[in-house]
Amino acid sequence: MNTVPAIPPMDDLNALNDWFDRRFDERLAAREAAHVPSMTIIATKGTLDQAYPPFILASTGAALGWDVSIFFTFYGLELLKKHLNLRVTPLGNPAMPMKLPVGPQWLRDMEMDIPTSVMAITPGFEGFTSRLFKKGLQAKGVASIEELRELSVEAEVRMVACQMTVDLFGWKRRDFIDDIDDWVGAASFLPRALTADVNLFV
Amino acid sequence: MQNANQTLDARGLNCPLPILRTRKSLGAMLSGEILELIATDPGSVRDIDAFCKQTGDQLLSTTDVSGEYHFMIRKA
Numbered sequence: 247m248n249t250v251p252a253i254p255p256m257d258d259l260n261a262l263n264d265w266f267d268r269r270f271d272e273r274l275a276a277r278e279a280a281h282v283p284s285m286t287i288i289a290t291k292g293t294l295d296q297a298y299p300p301f302i303l304a305s306t307g308a309a310l311g312w313d314v315s316i317f318f319t320f321y322g323l324e325l326l327k328k329h330l331n332l333r334v335t336p337l338g339n340p341a342m343p344m345k346l347p348v349g350p351q352w353l354r355d356m357e358m359d360i361p362t363s364v365m366a367i368t369p370g371f372e373g374f375t376s377r378l379f380k381k382g383l384q385a386k387g388v389a390s391i392e393e394l395r396e397l398s399v400e401a402e403v404r405m406v407a408c409q410m411t412v413d414l415f416g417w418k419r420r421d422f423i424d425d426i427d428d429w430v431g432a433a434s435f436l437p438r439a440l441t442a443d444v445n446l447f448v
Numbered sequence: 449m450q451n452a453n454q455t456l457d458a459r460g461l462n463c464p465l466p467i468l469r470t471r472k473s474l475g476a477m478l479s480g481e482i483l484e485l486i487a488t489d490p491g492s493v494r495d496i497d498a499f500c501k502q503t504g505d506q507l508l509s510t511t512d513v514s515g516e517y518h519f520m521i522r523k524a
Contacts (some may be wrong), residue, residue: 305464305468309468
C-alpha cells in the first residue's frame, strides 16, 4: 500500500497542487496496471492470403492476454465457414510473388513472370496457384487457417458475424462454425470498437 | 542455471505458433515454474522477448545453439 501524504493546509496552494498531482499519478498508474488491453479487428477479405492477418493478429493478441474480437463482414465471412475452400490468385494481385515452393533451390529462387493475359486464360490457374501457396505455407511451418482459427477460438477470441452479409449472400447459419459468439450488424460492433485500444481493418 | 519444469518443442514452427504454444504451456504451469522453449523461427528471438514484457513472465535467458533458440521463461 502507498502511504498517502497528509492533505496540506487549504491556504497553501502550491502544496495542494503537488499533493493533487501525486495522488492523480498514483491513481492513474493503478488504473493502467489493472487495464486489460483490447483489440477489435474487422475482417473483410475471403482469400487464402488475406485470411492470415486477422487470425494471426487475433491469436497473438489473445496470447498476450488481450481481449480480442473479430467482426467478419462481406467476403470475410468465408473465413468462418465450416468447410474452408480458400483460394488465392496472382490475377489482379500483382504484388504476389510467383515462386515454386518445391524443387531445386535455383528453381525455387526464380520469380516466374507470367503475363496476366496467360494467367487469365489458363484453365485451373487459380487452383494451381492456391495449391502452390498451401505447399509454401506447409514447407515454411506456417499454420493452416483451420489451425489458426481453432487456436483463436480456444484463446477466447470473440467471433462476430455480420448478419446483413449472411442475408445478402443467402447463406445459412448452419454453413458456419458453431463457435460464432454473435450475429449482429455494424451498430452493435462499433460501440465495442469505440472502447478498444487497437482497431484494425483487414 | 535452474532446470526447467517443462520443455516445449516448437522447432519447425513459424510465427505465431511458437508464441501461441508458449502461452498455452505457461497457462498450465504454476507461478514461478520455468518453461524451456526450443524454437527455430528466427523471429521468435524478438517476439518471445516482447511477449514476456507484455505478459509479465520473466525471460531468464536466450541462447542460440547452432540455429536453435533456447528460451528459459519463468511464469509470473
